[in-house]
């Protein structure tokens with residue numbers, strides 16, 4: 001089996017990468033499998049820049065092919081916020097509930113669904129020893145819900161209504177999410193690029 005490192009400590013991402021890549025014959029390992037894994041600072045101004053930073057740092061540290069994911073939510077009414085700050089929107093403690101409550105608070109006076117448009121964005125970077133880093137982008141369009149609903153997924157999934165389904169991402173099964181998500185769209189492009 002082809003081993004691939006996913007440069008993340010996010011359990012939700014790891015679950016999704018395993019579901020998407022293991023059927024294709026990849027053996028997925030993540031930073032959760034290393035006790036000594038390094039922390040890469042996300043100092044980039046874009047998802048792509050941050051994905052490159054994470055992929056190259058981990059590929060250089062472990063000398064193995066590495067994919068990194070930098071992703072988040074862009075809300076049009078908030079001029080693209082929280083964007084690259086999605087994980088730390090309500091503070092450096094990086095709490096999913098606090099983050100989504102901050103979004104709901106900021107949109108609390110906006111009741112027209114057409115004014116609550118948003119998208120999930122996922123940038124993936126792949127870095128292999130001795131090769132140029134490659135990047136791809138995937139998106140998923142939708143709306144910010146007025147209150148959270150659904151138990152699946154992670155992060156902002158309970159408040160993100162997927163346009164294609166008119167249900168929150170957290171109400172979809174993992175199979176449904178993995179068919180339409182920003183991460184799935186980006187990974188499809190990445191697999192085309194590396195095969």
Ligand SMILES: O=c1nc[nH]c2c1ncn2[C@H]1C[C@H](O)[C@@H](COP(=O)(O)OP(=O)(O)OP(=O)(O)O)O1
Nearest residue numbers: 008009010069070071072073086087154155156157
């Ligand atoms: O499918 C998703 N469903 C819901 N929320 C999501 C999704 N995808 C990203 N998100 C949110 C979670 C976090 O607030 C931010 C990612 O931040 P991001 O820095 O890329 O990930 P992270 O810090 O959790 O883990 P790591 O950097 O180790 O990969 O966007």
Ligand SMILES: [Mg+2]
Nearest residue numbers: 010042070087
């Ligand atoms: Mg992060």
